Amino acid sequence: MGKIQFKYHPNIYEDDVLVHKSGICQCCGKQISEYIEHIYSAEDDDCICLQCVSDGTAAQKFDAEFVSWAEPVSDPEK
Numbered sequence: 261m262g263k264i265q266f267k268y269h270p271n272i273y274e275d276d277v278l279v280h281k282s283g284i285c286q287c288c289g290k291q292i293s294e295y296i297e298h299i300y301s302a303e304d305d306d307c308i309c310l311q312c313v314s315d316g317t318a319a320q321k322f323d324a325e326f327v328s329w330a331e332p333v334s335d336p337e338k
């Protein structure tokens with residue numbers, strides 16, 4: 261299984277936000293072996309699988325933005 265590419269954060273695998281522990285994704289409910297922590301400043305939900313983050317499911321579910329590491333974009337559709 262290849263690594264998921266993050267459009268706004270291509271170096272995510274080199275940063276500390278990726279946690280390699282088992283847990284349950286609080287977005288899709290799947291059991292996961294690695295997840296992203298501390299990406300939503302306004303929510304306590306801190307166990308989000310990579311898939312939910314990369315496809316936007318997490319952002320929609322929690323109505324949150326990746327305020328801590330999202331790059332400013334000029335494209336209004338983003």
Ligand SMILES: [Zn+2]
Pocket residue numbers: 285286287288289290308309310311312
């Ligand atoms: Zn998930």
